[in-house]
Amino acid sequence: MEVSPFYEKKMQCLQCKEHFPTTRIRSRQVRVAQHDSDFRPIYVNKEINPLFYNVTVCPHCGFASTDDFSPYFAPGTKEMIAQNITAKWHSRSFGGIRTKEEAIEAYKLAYLSANLKKEKHLTMAGMMLRIAWIFREAENETEEKRYLTISRNLYVHAFSEGDYVGTQMSETRVQYMIAELSWRIHDREEAIRNFSRVIESQKRSTEPNIIQLAKDRWQEIRGEETNE
Numbered sequence: 504m505e506v507s508p509f510y511e512k513k514m515q516c517l518q519c520k521e522h523f524p525t526t527r528i529r530s531r532q533v534r535v536a537q538h539d540s541d542f543r544p545i546y547v548n549k550e551i552n553p554l555f556y557n558v559t560v561c562p563h564c565g566f567a568s569t570d571d572f573s574p575y576f577a578p579g580t581k582e583m584i585a586q587n588i589t590a591k592w593h594s595r596s597f598g599g600i601r602t603k604e605e606a607i608e609a610y611k612l613a614y615l616s617a618n619l620k621k622e623k624h625l626t627m628a629g630m631m632l633r634i635a636w637i638f639r640e641a642e643n644e645t646e647e648k649r650y651l652t653i654s655r656n657l658y659v660h661a662f663s664e665g666d667y668v669g670t671q672m673s674e675t676r677v678q679y680m681i682a683e684l685s686w687r688i689h690d691r692e693e694a695i696r697n698f699s700r701v702i703e704s705q706k707r708s709t710e711p712n713i714i715q716l717a718k719d720r721w722q723e724i725r726g727e728e729t730n731e
C-alpha cells in the first residue's frame with residue numbers, strides 16, 4: 504500500500520496559542536534530483552512541491568510562520584501583529600493541498616508576520632527566495648526576478664548585520680547567495696564583488712562546494728568578458 508506523502512501536523516500558534524492542524528510532506532518520500540545554482544531543489548516527483556508547505560498559517564489570528572521563526576516576541580511586537588494582521592483577518596484555512604497561488608500567499612503572510620515580529624533578515628530572505636523559485640518553476644521570469652531582487656537585498660542586510668551568526672548559514676554561504684542572486688538579476692558589479700570575496704575566503708572556509716560553485720560562475724563571467 505502506498506503511504507500518502509501528506510500528513511497533518513498539530514501546531515500551536517506562537518502568537519495566539521490556539522491549536523490547529525497544518526499539512527506537511529513526509530521528508531522520506533521526497534527525492535531531490537538536483538539543485539539549481541541558488542540551491543533550488545528540483546524534485547523527482549513533479550506532482551507534489553514540498554516548498555508549498557513550509558509556511559504554517561494560523562486560521563484563528565492570521566499569524567504565519569516557518570520553522571525558522573524564533574519563539575521569542577520582542578516587546579510590542581504581539582500588539583503590532585494583532586493590530587496589523589488579526590484585526591483585518593477573516594478566518595480561513597491554508598490546510599490541505601495547496602495551489603501555487605495559495606503557497607505564494609502563505610509565504611507573503613509569513614513575510615508580513617516576520618517583518619512585524621522583527622525576525623532575522625536571513626529568514627525573510629529565504630522566504631522571498633522560495634517565492635522566486637515557485638515563479639521559476641512556473642516560468643514567470645518577471646515575478647521571479649522581482650522576488651530574487653527582494654531576497655538579494657535581504658541577504659545584503661543579513662550579511663551587514665551579521666544575523667546569520669548561529670544559524671545553519673555560514674558567512675561564505677550568505678556571500679555566495681548575494682553573489683549568485685545578483686548575477687541572476689543582472690547586477691553584475693555586486694555579483695563580481697561577492698563572488699571574488701567567496702573565492703578569497705577559500706583558505707578559511709569549510710564549504711568547498713560553495714567555493715567550487717563560485718569558481719564555476721567566475722569562469723563563466725570571465726568567459727563572457729572575453730566574448731564581448
Ligand SMILES: [Zn+2]
Nearest residue numbers: 516519561564
Ligand atoms: Zn494564531
